[in-house]
Amino acid sequence: MATDYDASRKTEDEQKEESLEARRLASGDQDKTSGKVDEDEAEAAENFELPGADLSHETLTIEVTPKQADEFTCTGCFLVQHVSRRSAPGADLCNDCA
Template structure:
């Protein structure tokens, strides 16, 4: 008699059925309930973009550009003079942008 080796063994099949039944009776959330829950929480964030509104004033100290610094005309970052790769028409470009 030929044996079908692709068929599940009876003990494995029973354990799979038992675990499926356990999951169904455990009250696991369904896909619909998860979507509904997410939609409800999204409604709470509808106050506007950017999250909660805070009535605090932001104070930032601005430090002027130093004598040994320049602003790259490509990436617009303040860099040390040692990082100048090229100067053309009074505009400076850093080593990273000129790569």
């Protein structure tokens, strides 16, 4: 038996739902504000911190722990990594930077 690959593979429920949506769009009952953004550009720009900004009034909200004995600082990316991420024994490069 031959299969018609161009035939619609949608169920009757999906076809009914599409036809209802098409009728709603054609009648103009869509939300008038759906394409608009309610964000003020000046207000959004106030929330961005520029590099070199004075952050002396800010406080840390996380606890910073010192480097542990089983960690090293990668000389390529300067991230503190676990020794299992070391590219070679005795090297201070992580697997990603090697």
